[in-house]
Amino acid sequence: MSYRLLIAGLLIATLSATAVDRAQAQERRRPGATPPAEVEDTKPLPGAILRRVTPPRDRNPAKVDGISIPDRWRLIEALGVTESITDPYNRNPLKGDRQIFGDDWFVNLSVISDTVFEPRSVPTPVGVQSTDRVNSVDLFGDANQWVFNQNLIISASLIKGDTAFRPPDLEFRIVPVINYNRAVVEERRVLNADSRQGTSRNDRHVGLQEAFFDYHIRNVSDRYDFDSIRVGIQPFNSDFRGFLFQDAQLGVRLFGDRDNNIFQYNLAWFRRLEKDSNSGLNHVERKLREDDIFIANLYWQDFPVLGFQSQVSAIYNRNREGDDFYFNDNTFIERPASFGSERGRNYDVGYLGFSGDGHFGRFNLTHSLYYAFGSDRDSAFTDKQADISAFFFAAEPSIDFDWVRLRGSMIYASGDSDPFDSTEGGFDAIFENPQIAGSDTNYWTRQTVPLIGGGGVVLSTRNALLPSLRTSKEHGQSNFNNPGLRLLGVGADFDILPELRLSTNVNYMEFDDTSVLEVARNQQDIDREIGWDLSAALIYRPYFTQNVVVRLSGAVLFAGEGFHDLYGADAGEDDAFFSVLANLILTY
Secondary structure, eight states: HHHHHHHHHHHHHHHHHHHHHHHHHHHHTTTTTTOOOOOOOOOSSOOOOOOOOOOOOOOGGGGGGOOOOOHHHHHHHHHTTTOOOOOOOOOSSTTTOOOOOOOTTTEEEEEEEEEEEEEEOOBBBBBTTTOOOOOOSSSOOOOEEEEEEEEEEEEEEESSSSEEEEESSEEEEEEEEEEEEEEEETTTSSSOOSSOOOOOEEEEEEEEEEEEEEEEEOSSSSSSSSEEEEEEEEEEEOOOSSSSSSSEEEEEEEEEEEEETEEEEEEEEEEEBBBBBTTTOTTTTTTOOOOEEEEEEEEETTTTTTTTEEEEEEEEEEEEEEEEEOOOTOEEEEEEOOOOTOOOOOOEEEEEEEEEEETTTTOOOHHHHHHHEEEEEETTSSSOOOOEEEEEEEEEEEEEEEEEEEEEEEEEEEOOOOOTTEEEEEOOOOBBOOOTGGGGGSSHHHHHHEOOTSOSSSOOTTTOOOOOOOOOOTOOOOOOOOOEEEEEEEEEEEEEEETTEEEEEEEEESSSOOHHHHHTTTOOOOOSEEEEEEEEEEEEOTTTTSEEEEEEEEEEEEOOOHHHHHHHTTGGGGEEEEEEEEEEEEEE
16 A cells, blocks of 8 residues: 555645646736746645746847847858959949948949941942042942941949839939941042031930939739839830830830739830931930820730730820921931922821730741821822821741751831822831841841932931831931832851851842832832842850850842842942941940
């Protein structure tokens, strides 16, 4: 019986100790209770096990000593990660990798040097102009020219907000561009309307390509779908390849997305700035043009299939420059154009567009379709009001085979079939910068080809595809009395090395309708054929990045029958015109 009494005593002692602990714990949890400093002399029942009880830490913040925890910027420094303002790829405070002041204000600075040297040959008139060459009494002179152009682009942004997972709250950006250019030709009055200015020109200009304020209005979902507004000089591209309007202009833009970035929208208004004639940069010191652009577009990701993005757009261009007389920096008249009746024009034109970019499996496709409609108050050949009705279509299908991409190019821009009727059917853009069919590698897109003997307009402007017969892309008005364009091309990109690419293109071009050319030149039976444009470009990135890019390209235009009709058999040596482009881009 003695061992049974011993076991019972031990059980009673243990239960008693447990009850005491529970009572003390309840007392500590009671609001306002002060826990005992230490419990070690509690008298348990005989045989109980003695335990030390340590009080909990006081949870009153006023009584707790602060513990310094460094922010994430100093934490990474403690791990040995250093920063350098000369290294754009590692931690750099000038590249938005660390806040400059406050909790979330960042600076992002970029500097780009863009150097171009470009020998070329272009149909060049003499005749009634002037020449330094003896016995040069023909209509055409020496076609050889060369251009040197240097741009220093400085982009500085002040950003508020952590942009790793969401749009910035605020952004201020300014992008000045410092330009120097030199051009040398063989004939007088090509570079300046005053023949006394000679055959060379040096010019410099500082343009302001971006200067805007971006405000993040709100987030509309937990995935950071948002609405923002941007005010000031800002870049904008109306479609994927710059067919209709791609420029940096003064305006207001409301933009955002919905449904986890499936839908993206833009609502914008731009008032066009004048350009510097020789650099093509914005000239903010001059009066704004009476040329307004209103844009609404919507992008739909993964429609109609995964990997393809569709876009619909509605654009309205309102031009009221009919009373303007504007001479460019080289004293050539730009508005009104010396074409047709040489009168100023006011016009309203709307564009409805459908574009897409992406892939269907291995098959890649980019396309754009536009319909232009509206009215021209003073048509160039009738001086009466005319309706505008014109079409444009472009597509670039491609497919990849390991290190080779094969491409096709198709472009159709309708031409005006009768310049004396009440409808203008030649398609023209607002400010195009097309990226297709070799873009500025090919001759037709890169060079300005004058319409000699057809008025003071050009057949095609620089960095443009459409034969719009306007004075220039920078200063001139859109012109819907033009011959239009048809282009079929093939090309291939070869990734010879990870840092070296060869791009080749062959394009066949013809006018859609030559009726306007025949009236402007007072010449019958001008053939449609422009000719064959062959080009190739080597793009070398020695460090596998965009920090150093070297491009060398060459193009030849073999004149077709239509080109011969316009410029004669002696317009260019061996019926061919050439263009060479050497380009070096350095980026910080």
